[in-house]
Structures are given as C-alpha cells and as structure tokens.
Amino acid sequence: MSRDTTMTSTRFGLEAFDAGVRGRGVRATRDFERGEIVAHFGGTLVRFDRVTDFTHVLQVGPDAFLGPSGNLDDYVNHSCDPNTRVDIVSSAGFLVALVPIASGTEITFDYSTCMIDEDAIPGCLCGAENCRGIIEPFVSMATEDAERLERRGLVPAFARAMRRAVSVSRA
Numbered sequence: 001m002s003r004d005t006t007m008t009s010t011r012f013g014l015e016a017f018d019a020g021v022r023g024r025g026v027r028a029t030r031d032f033e034r035g036e037i038v039a040h041f042g043g044t045l046v047r048f049d050r051v052t053d054f055t056h057v058l059q060v061g062p063d064a065f066l067g068p069s070g071n072l073d074d075y076v077n078h079s080c081d082p083n084t085r086v087d088i089v090s091s092a093g094f095l096v097a098l099v100p101i102a103s104g105t106e107i108t109f110d111y112s113t114c115m116i117d118e119d120a121i122p123g124c125l126c127g128a129e130n131c132r133g134i135i136e137p138f139v140s141m142a143t144e145d146a147e148r149l150e151r152r153g154l155v156p157a158f159a160r161a162m163r164r165a166v167s168v169s170r171a
C-alpha cells in the first residue's frame, strides 16, 4: 500500500502540533461540520497476540486491532470530553466530529470507548472539566462513567457488547 493513502489526512485538513505535556497532538487546519469524518485509522488489522505495544493501537473488535499507521491518526490524543467519536465499519476505524470543530482546534477522542484488552493508563492529562483522571478500559469503568459515554453515543457496538458479556460472567 502506498504511504500516500495515509498522508491524505493532511490534505483533508489535519496537522501535527506540539501539545505540550500531552506530547504530539493533531489539530484541524480547516473547519469540520458535526458528523463529518475527520480522520481514518490507516493501520494494519492485527490480532491481540500480535500486539506487543498498545501505543498508537486502536481496538476495533473482539481480537481485532488496528496497528500504527505511521501517520497523523497515530497522534490523536485522548480527552475525557472529546470532540470526535470512533466509528467502526467492518474493522475500519474513523473519527467522526461530535460537534462543529473550528480550524486550529485539537482533535481528540475518548480512548476508553475502544479499550477492552488494554490496561488502564494512569494520570490523564486531558485537562477537561469532567476529567476522570485515568484512562480506563470501557469494560472495567464505573457504571456511571460507562453509562455517560453510552448516552452520548461514543461507544462502538463491540465495546458495549464486551462490557455486557463481562458483567454477565461476573454476575
């Protein structure tokens, strides 16, 4: 596959920038409308046993992960109050704008919504007013937090199903 396919994100209105303590981030270079696709995760689909490092890896299904693409989609930071959500279509992952996003705004999504098999990441630095302080897997989040994310429509179907399966097996 040509590298050029992943570089298209730049042409579509994103760029990397220095997000301070949160490292490298991605911001809009044009306005995005609510519901618009902001980015596509361009990494290769792999199984859990092939994932050696979860950095820049997105879970898109039970035992299905998109590896790093080497492009901007790898650097989108987490926020507990994100401006995009992950949409999964046949194991392809996209970021969809939850709100109108103005040029210059950092693009974020809530990592927890697609975390099932990954360990919690301590010490969230997102700075949101409602910051949970830790980036936890969706399956083990407090009910109140998980329900808030579900109500906002942020959680992909596979993650909701896996959380339900875990709570049934614990019951």
Ligand SMILES: [Zn+2]
Binding pocket: 079, 080, 081, 124, 125, 126, 127, 128, 130, 131, 132, 133, 134
């Ligand atoms: Zn946070």
